[in-house]
Amino acid sequence: MAIHNKSHSNSALMTINKMNSNHIKHKTSVDFHIPGVTNCILLNEDCIDLLKSLPDESVQLILIDPPYNLDLAGWDTYENYIDWAARWLDEAYRVLSKSGNMVVFGGTQFQDVKSGDLIEIIYYCRHKTKFRLVNTIIWYYKNGMSAHRYFANRHEEVIWLTKTDKYYFDLDSVRVKYSEKDLESALKDKRLNPDNVRKGKNPTNVWEIGRLNGNSLERVGHPTQKPLEIIRRLVKALSYPDAVVLDFFAGSGTTGRVCIEEKRNCIMCDTDAESREYFARHLENMNHTKLAQPFVMNDTLADFFREINERFGDLDNEAVNK
Ligand SMILES: C[S@@+](CC[C@H](N)C(=O)[O-])C[C@H]1O[C@@H](n2cnc3c(N)ncnc32)[C@H](O)[C@@H]1O
Numbered sequence: 001m002a003i004h005n006k007s008h009s010n011s012a013l014m015t016i017n018k019m020n021s022n023h024i025k026h027k028t029s030v031d032f033h034i035p036g037v038t039n040c041i042l043l044n045e046d047c048i049d050l051l052k053s054l055p056d057e058s059v060q061l062i063l064i065d066p067p068y069n070l071d072l073a074g075w076d077t078y079e080n081y082i083d084w085a086a087r088w089l090d091e092a093y094r095v096l097s098k099s100g101n102m103v104v105f106g107g108t109q110f111q112d113v114k115s116g117d118l119i120e121i122i123y124y125c126r127h128k129t130k131f132r133l134v135n136t137i138i139w140y141y142k143n144g145m146s147a148h149r150y151f152a153n154r155h156e157e158v159i160w161l162t163k164t165d166k167y168y169f170d171l172d173s174v175r176v177k178y179s180e181k182d183l184e185s186a187l188k189d190k191r192l193n194p195d196n197v198r199k200g201k202n203p204t205n206v207w208e209i210g211r212l213n214g215n216s217l218e219r220v221g222h223p224t225q226k227p228l229e230i231i232r233r234l235v236k237a238l239s240y241p242d243a244v245v246l247d248f249f250a251g252s253g254t255t256g257r258v259c260i261e262e263k264r265n266c267i268m269c270d271t272d273a274e275s276r277e278y279f280a281r282h283l284e285n286m287n288h289t290k291l292a293q294p295f296v297m298n299d300t301l302a303d304f305f306r307e308i309n310e311r312f313g314d315l316d317n318e319a320v321n322k
Contacts, residue, residue, distance in 0.1 A: 032240040047248035051091035060243035065105035081116030101238040175200030220281035222252035253279035261291040
């Protein structure tokens with residue numbers, strides 16, 4: 001049976017296309033300014049302690065790559081995974097702003113009862129929280145381990161959760177340019193909005209981005225470091241310049257580096273003190289690129305929020321005493 005492509009008769013899509021053509025802003029668009037300098041903080045502490053010290057609705061994007069009890073390292077072992085995860089998921093919901101986004105990296109690698117995985121997290125969010133699931137993104141890569149007793153794994157998932165349906169989303173910032181040949185035929189397709197076609201394609205929810213090889217120049221030494229490209233796409237699409245981004249499983253601090261480069265503020269924490277060394281290497285690498293931007297590294301959350309508030313004057317964040 002043929003399944004019709006209804007995108008050209010989707011009324012929400014038609015309304016957005018019409019608004020774009022008439023240069024009318026969507027109700028979720030934000031009048032942001034581009035800051036001259038941004039703030040960043042990396043704390044060496046447990047995620048629950050950090051979350052509890054953050055004010056309600058003070059964060060615009062939460063981007064995390066949690067441990068899943070896979071015994072990959074000392075930090076990757078919890079007796080009852082979902083009981084533990086529920087504690088940070090509930091706190092994450094509280095600190096997220098109403099237009100905020102949360103993304104969680106993971107997989108569906110369930111092996112035994114003590115393991116955690118994205119399925120458990122989705123189940124918890126769906127049944128025990130008010131989070132809404134917007135997309136499950138398939139991160140597909142061609143490079144990976146070989147296998148003999150099962151099909152070699154070549155994808156991981158990223159879930160995108162929001163608190164309301166008024167979430168911030170900047171598709172234009174992450175559109176993928178058409179090749180010259182495809183652009184020509186796309187411009188002839190009457191179902192497509194020519195302005196959008198010129199801006200590029202929706203990257204869809206299947207992203208082919210290579211994993212970091214052992215000898216990748218991006219590597220700073222963390223065993224599960226994520227590629228800059230995938231973090232950048234998420235930061236650009238789901239937050240705006242000078243927004244507050246939170247990564248409470250920072251690892252090497254890939255999120256922090258991308259936030260500096262993309263002019264967002266970033267709060268990070270990790271229980272592993274080595275995070276600081278990894279992050280220092282990220283900053284060193286960043287300084288050799290044209291993406292380096294001025295930023296201030298804060299020691300306390302009070303300083304972090306005070307400096308952001310001073311820049312805006314109108315931000316709702318209360319400085320926290322820490
Ligand atoms: C999967 S790694 C994150 C890697 C990171 N995305 C990167 O690109 O480098 C997860 C990190 O969570 C940290 N971690 C584990 N349990 C934690 C906890 N309770 N609080 C804060 N950090 C924790 C680990 O030390 C580890 O560095």
